[in-house]
Amino acid sequence: MSFITNMSGVIAGAIGMIFTVFLTFKVLEKDPGNEKMVKISNAVQVGAKAFLISEYKILYIIVVLFALFLGIVNSWAMAFAFVFGATLSVLAGYFGMTIATRANTRTAQAATKSLGSALKVAFNGGAVMGMTVSSLGLLGLGTIFYFTKADAVIMSGYSMGASFVALFARVGGGIFTKAADVGADLVGKTEANIPEDDPRNPATIADNVGDNVGDVAGMGADLYESYVGSIFSASVLGSVFAMNNNIDHFSGAVFPFVVTAFGLLTAIFGIIFVNLTVKDKENIDPSKMLHMGTYLANIIEVIIVFIISKIFFGGYRAAVVITLGMLIGIIIGSVTEYYTAKKPVEKLAKSANSGAAPVIISGIAIGMESTAIPVILIAVGTILSYTIMGDLFGIALAGVGMLATLGVTLAIDAYGPIADNAGGIAEMAHLDPEVRKKTDLLDAVGNTTAAIGKGFAIGSAALTALALFASFTQVTGISAVDLTQTTVFIGTLIGAMLPFLFSSMAMNAVGDSANVMVQEVRRQFKEIPGLMEGKAEPDYAKCVSIATNGALRKMIMPSVLAVLSPIIGYYLIGITGVAGMLVGTTVSGVMLAIFMSNSGGAWDNAKKYIESGKEGGKGSMAHKASVIGDTVGDPFKDTAGPAINILIKLMSIVSIVIIPILMRLGK
Numbered sequence: 001m002s003f004i005t006n007m008s009g010v011i012a013g014a015i016g017m018i019f020t021v022f023l024t025f026k027v028l029e030k031d032p033g034n035e036k037m038v039k040i041s042n043a044v045q046v047g048a049k050a051f052l053i054s055e056y057k058i059l060y061i062i063v064v065l066f067a068l069f070l071g072i073v074n075s076w077a078m079a080f081a082f083v084f085g086a087t088l089s090v091l092a093g094y095f096g097m098t099i100a101t102r103a104n105t106r107t108a109q110a111a112t113k114s115l116g117s118a119l120k121v122a123f124n125g126g127a128v129m130g131m132t133v134s135s136l137g138l139l140g141l142g143t144i145f146y147f148t149k150a151d152a153v154i155m156s157g158y159s160m161g162a163s164f165v166a167l168f169a170r171v172g173g174g175i176f177t178k179a180a181d182v183g184a185d186l187v188g189k190t191e192a193n194i195p196e197d198d199p200r201n202p203a204t205i206a207d208n209v210g211d212n213v214g215d216v217a218g219m220g221a222d223l224y225e226s227y228v229g230s231i232f233s234a235s236v237l238g239s240v241f242a243m244n245n246n247i248d249h250f251s252g253a254v255f256p257f258v259v260t261a262f263g264l265l266t267a268i269f270g271i272i273f274v275n276l277t278v279k280d281k282e283n284i285d286p287s288k289m290l291h292m293g294t295y296l297a298n299i300i301e302v303i304i305v306f307i308i309s310k311i312f313f314g315g316y317r318a319a320v321v322i323t324l325g326m327l328i329g330i331i332i333g334s335v336t337e338y339y340t341a342k343k344p345v346e347k348l349a350k351s352a353n354s355g356a357a358p359v360i361i362s363g364i365a366i367g368m369e370s371t372a373i374p375v376i377l378i379a380v381g382t383i384l385s386y387t388i389m390g391d392l393f394g395i396a397l398a399g400v401g402m403l404a405t406l407g408v409t410l411a412i413d414a415y416g417p418i419a420d421n422a423g424g425i426a427e428m429a430h431l432d433p434e435v436r437k438k439t440d441l442l443d444a445v446g447n448t449t450a451a452i453g454k455g456f457a458i459g460s461a462a463l464t465a466l467a468l469f470a471s472f473t474q475v476t477g478i479s480a481v482d483l484t485q486t487t488v489f490i491g492t493l494i495g496a497m498l499p500f501l502f503s504s505m506a507m508n509a510v511g512d513s514a515n516v517m518v519q520e521v522r523r524q525f526k527e528i529p530g531l532m533e534g535k536a537e538p539d540y541a542k543c544v545s546i547a548t549n550g551a552l553r554k555m556i557m558p559s560v561l562a563v564l565s566p567i568i569g570y571y572l573i574g575i576t577g578v579a580g581m582l583v584g585t586t587v588s589g590v591m592l593a594i595f596m597s598n599s600g601g602a603w604d605n606a607k608k609y610i611e612s613g614k615e616g617g618k619g620s621m622a623h624k625a626s627v628i629g630d631t632v633g634d635p636f637k638d639t640a641g642p643a644i645n646i647l648i649k650l651m652s653i654v655s656i657v658i659i660p661i662l663m664r665l666g667k
Helices: 008-028 037-072 077-109 115-147 151-187 203-245 249-277 288-314 317-341 343-354 357-367 372-389 393-403 405-427 433-476 486-527 540-554 555-609 621-666
Strands: none
Touching: 008 077, 008 115, 008 249, 037 077, 037 151, 037 203, 037 405, 037 540, 037 621, 077 115, 077 151, 077 203, 077 433, 077 540, 115 151, 115 203, 115 249, 115 405, 151 203, 151 249, 151 393, 151 486, 151 540, 151 555, 151 621, 203 249, 203 393, 203 405, 203 433, 203 621, 249 288, 249 357, 249 405, 288 317, 288 393, 288 405, 288 433, 317 357, 317 372, 317 393, 317 405, 317 433, 317 555, 317 621, 343 357, 343 555, 343 621, 357 555, 357 621, 372 393, 372 555, 393 405, 393 433, 433 555, 433 621, 486 540, 486 555, 486 621, 540 555, 555 621
């Protein structure tokens, strides 16, 4: 293999970071608006930055302690890779969120000119997140790959570092954002009868901060971990596949890096395409514009993949499998969009006329039903990818295919919270109502793109977890997992239970923090004279502090559960029991993640459907019922549901790294 091929991840990652800097300046050169808009945006920036720094302080204590453990019992190279992976994940989330919190007010100001202008600013703000995550992920893992000569053990340390940060960021950010959101909605909308982002609502700044720490930094860390995990597992299995087929093992190991390197470059092309085609005018279709960039990037990537598949393996099987992964990801995203933005949502909105109970019942039913097609698609994709390649390498490549163009996919996802924040700033700064209508249109599209992004994340999590499980069986020497063995069956039962226990912890954390938030918002409405009349300013900082403290205290136990479960399982039910545990967690976790994410998305969009003037409009009984549904759905779709994806993969990667060490120490 040539130097350029071996360094493909590093080269593409470096190009991606250069393009990210260009996008950053492109966003920051835009007008941030008037003094009041800048003041509100600065408050969101300060709150988001303070939370992330506090979160990272706690996280790094655990990271350093775990790195010392790895260095002592295994190797300092693995310990360095672990810290390196964690640090780049932190930087990706922090940098992307920093730009997102600056893009919000610029999007609101651009909306005073045209819908197209606002779309472009919000999209470029999201693109900074997308490019930072994919560029740093590929740059970091590519560096470890090159300098360790594809050492799978050291690469696993890097992947585990990314997973550590992802779980803390997803859980902590999810608790923060939903505690603030629930508090703002329950008191503001249902009790005080004021709009969601009304400046009189004490929790509104905390709500906007939460959008960034949860939906931007949290989602970024989530997909960073998925991206790195898919490349790592494919590289390990690719090396084995190559040796089994009398091909240079390094060719199989480097192939996933070359695929994702070109995926990063085609994502850049997709982002440029969106910028060139979106005109600064009113008459545009935001959804169409955004999806065109994604589809174009994927089409170009498919063409390139067929070429490099022929070069590396002398045929097109690998390219077919990668294309299959892309198609399954797109179809799962479309199914997710159907259940969270189409007819089921309209039916759900109609049920709100009968009260909150029918909304809850119908929303749960929608989420349950929505698991069927994605699971069948994942099953079909698994069978076909394995059959086509004749090896588990095919399953790993399908997962890589789903995430190959993550730069543009995540750009569309991260754009949503920016548009949402822009609407909040427009409301709080008392801009023309037409501005809020434009940002609401962008936000509605953002809800759909976010749901599609969650669909991609769930699909890739399932395939990546299966690939990681295959790696686990190889490093531990397990030839088969037999359910008739008592330890395997017990492990499977315990593993299937863990996503439910994990979700319970996350949901209770939101509930506890939200309860404190509700009491504080009520107190301020009651005790601050002139607040409801708009003559006094609420204590925003107090609500931000409540959400921060609640998230920091409550994020530790769910995260520790994911890390310690395989280790405790090893000592209690042995290595085959851990294998069963991973199977159970993956199977039940995928179902639960789809169910929770789609139920939550349906409840959210049903509320927005009613707020648009249909089925009663704002202030109606249907609206109040839908707000309750949305409040239940918030921790479903933004806290517990997405974090389960990370739970599945973190347990696998911890098992890959730690169990062999424990086996060796046991001897």
